[in-house]
Amino acid sequence: MSQPIAVDGPRILVALDFPDAQAALALVEQLDPARCRLKVGKELFVAAGPVFVRQLIDQGYDVFLDLKFHDIPNTVASACRAAAELGVWMVNVHALGGSKMMRAAREALAEFPNRPLLIAVTVLTSHDAESLAEIGLQEAPAAAVARLARLVDASGLDGVVCSAREAALLREQRGPDFKLVCPGIRPSGAVQDDQSRITTPADAIDLGVDYMVIGRPITRATDPLAALAKIEKEIGKRGKA
Template sequence: MADNGPKIIAALDFPDSEQAFRLVERLSPERCRLKVGKELFVRGGPRLVEQLAADGYDVFLDLKFHDIPNTVARACEAAADLGVWMVNLHALGGRRMMEAAREALDKRQRRPLLIGVTILTSMGSEDLKEIQLPEDPEANVLHLARLAQRAGLDGVVCSPKEVAGLRREIAGEFRRVTPGIRPAWAATDDQKRITTPSDAIRLGSDYLVIGRPITAASDPLEALRKIEEELGV
């Protein structure tokens, strides 16, 4: 299904709703989508998400559900009731959990995209070794992405470094959502596997999750404009 909306998802990684809304007022739903993660959701609650959706923004609810199948399915339904555009879960929860969530959302006339989290972008080979997973992040991502596709998910969250491999190995309308995006003029912060916006799109990313280069900028709209310019938007 074609999506002509913005490719940029601004990450609202703020400790409270007031700071988040101050930034949102300086952006535009025609220019970007928004990501609400755990800290902001816990502090701002469902009403914050509903307000962002009512203001015209497509909201990616980034709570990374990981529990028994029935619990995750009900949580995804609750997220859909808030009017979100995208919701995610941990692919490490297994095929039955992912299928239960997808089946619950498929019953809805209008449902959010359901995306699987593969390997967190903060994790390198040594981190994977400590939890006794194969030390190659790309191999882990590909395996989990294939599992997510078989479970009927709409795509996965993955590092830009794995995008090209996923595009080669998984056909069809399987979306690739990539955090760890940093323009050349921005700092790398705590992300280990990063790339620039233009490189990520060239490799096959569908959506770019970008946080501090936009949210910490003195002029967020100008930062967004510079990224759009790099993407040729």
């Protein structure tokens, strides 16, 4: 068991996996920016755009812009700069873009006095060994994550998106300051949905996770704030900074 890591602000990032701003805002109005952060992904960003992201920020929320930039270095650097200008709290790229691309992203953000955290996707939590082999990666998921996380760290980024199942290994290898952001988190008794590699919130904290992305257990709950409170209770004292 890893020693729980102290972090500033809420550990729970609510995934706004909605098709439009109206549906997302209906959920957001039931939450509390003092108790959670928000993740905006591709579907919602394409539908609602930067104006919607600014609206969330204006309501007091820290926003993780989860667009997984993966392109030539100059294009990714420009995209990260635009995200920083929006005022997002965290932005990500894909580690498979390589070190030159990741360094360009890091350098683009260095000019901002209060720059967003910059992290990289390693292996999607929907992947297992069979699906990795299908795309030409013969390693087991944990080995691929460790290799890519080493590249991310060497490129000067703040951390990675990974499965909580690899968190203890990455915490040991990369140290206490390397941020671990983990989707695939499900409260005890929740359905697995489309995540192949999952763990519970309490276990995630014990494994050294900094931030956990949780969507449907909160967003599809009859009372989202009560669902959030239940997860906070499950985390207990281990989740407090």
